[in-house]
Amino acid sequence: MALADFKPMQERCSNCSFCKWIPFDKVKSVRFADNCPSVVYYGYNTYSARGRFQMALAVVNGEMNYTETMAKVTRACLSCGACDVSCKICRYNLEPLDHNLELKHDVIIKGNVTAEQKALIDSLKSEQTMLPGFKKAARTDWAKGLDMADVLKEPADVLFFAGCKYSYDEKLQETARGAVKLLQKAGVKVGTLGDAEACCGGRAYQMGFFEDFEARAAANAKAIEKAGVKLIVTPCSDCYHAFKRLYPKLGLKAEVLHVVEYLERLINEGKLKFTKQLDLTVTYHDPCHLGRQGEPYVEWSGVEKKIRNQIHTWDPKRPRYNGSKGIYDAPRNILKAIPGVQIAEMERIREYSWCCGAGGGCSEVCSELSDFAAAERIAEAKATGAQLLATACPWCKANFEKAGGIEVKDILELALEAL
DSSP: OOGGGGHHHHHHOOOOOGGGBSOGGGOOOSTTOBOOHHHHHHOSGGGSHHHHHHHHHHHHTTSOOOOHHHHHHHHSOOOOOHHHHHHHHHOSSOOHHHHHHHHHHHHHHTTOOOHHHHHHHHHHHHHSSSSTTOOGGGTTGGGTTSOOEETTTSOOSEEEOOOHHHHHOHHHHHHHHHHHHHHHHTTOOEEEOGGGOOOOOHHHHHHTOHHHHHHHHHHHHHHHHHHTOOEEEESOHHHHHIIIIIGGGGTOOSEEEEHHHHHHHHHHTTSOOOOSOOOEEEEEOOOTTTTTTOSOOOOOOOEEEEETTTEEEEESOOOOOOSTTSSOHHHHHHHHHSTTEEEOOOSSOGGGOOOOSOGGGHHHHOHHHHHHHHHHHHHHHHTTTOSEEEESOHHHHHHHHHHOSSEEEEHHHHHHHTO
8 A cells, every 4th residue: 555545534433542551541651651752752742643644644735845854753653553453443444554664655755764774674685684893694503403494395283483583693592492392392393484584575565665575475385385284383573473463465474473472382281391490470562563563364345435434444344453362372371381370460461561672673764762661661661560571572572671670581581491
C-alpha cells in the first residue's frame, strides 16, 4: 500500500486517544497506564498514532511537505504496536501500526534518510546484517564446536536461526550456544543454514525500508526452500515476527516457533526436565514481536466497502490482529517449570506490555527515546519486588542491561541454570 491508500483511515480516526493508553479496564495505576513511549516522552500529540494520522493526511492532501521535524516524528516510533492493540479495543476499521510503518516508508522514499539509518542499511546490503562493523564471514563463529548440521547438505529436525544479535554480540553468544545445547540434550538434531545464513531483515521493515527487507527475505526464503526445511526455531523475537508474520506473505511455508515454544513442547513431552532449585522471584517482560505482534499471518484478499454508505467493513471478512494470540503462556510455563521460581507480574503485560525501547530502529536513530522506554519498564519491573527481569528477546535484554537498575536474564539462561 502507498500512504495515500490509508487516507480513509486518516480521515475516520476519531481522536479518541485510546492509542495513548492501555485499555481502561486493564489500568491498575495511573503510574503505569500509558502505552506509547513516543507520545509520553515527547509530550506532543503528533507523536501518537492519532497525531501521525493527522500529519500524514496533510501530506496526502498536498497541504504540507515533510520537514525535518516531521521526519523525526515518523522515525520516533518504536513500531511496537501498542497503539494498534488499544485502538482495536473500540475500533475495527483502523490499522495504526501498518499506517505508522507506511509513513516511515513514505519519508524514506522521498529522500529523508539519516546517517544512522544509512549505516544500518549499507551494512545489511554489504554484510547481510544490521549491526554495522560486523562481517558476514564471522556470522557462524558463535556456533563452532556445537556439531550442528548444515541443512543445505543434510537433514535436521529443526533449522536453528540465531539472528544477528545472538550471532555477533559476545555477551549473548553463550545464550545462543546454550539454547542449542538444550535442544540437543533433548535429542533434537539441530541444523543451521551455514554460510547461507543472513539477517532476516525484520528490523529494516520496522524502520520503513520495505524494499531492502523484501530483498533480504526473498534470499532467505529461497535458501530455506532449497534446504527443504519444515521447522524453523529461533531465540530472537524480531526474527520470529519476520518469519511468522512477514515471510508468509512472500510464500514461506515452513512452521515457525520461538525457542520458548519449542522448549515448552519438549518439557510437556518429558524430554526436558529442570532439577535445580533457583529460589528467585522473577518478573517477565513480553517482547513486542513475540507477544502482540507474534500472531500468525492469515492470508486475505478483499476490498473495503461501506454498509448503507456509513459503516466501514471488508468483503470478505478481514483478519483482525489484536495481539491476543501472541506467545504469552510458553515463557511463563517455562518459568513455572523451574523449581523455586516465583513470577511477579508487572501491571502492563501480554498484549498490553510496554516496549523495551529497542524496536523500530530507535535504539540507533532515537537513542534518547529508547533509553527512556527501557528505564520506564525497569521502574515497572522493580515495583513488583522481583529480583530479576526475564525476557525472551536479545534486543530487549541488551536495552534493559544498558539502562541498568535490575538484573536481567534471558529465559534461556534460567533454563540452563536449572538443568
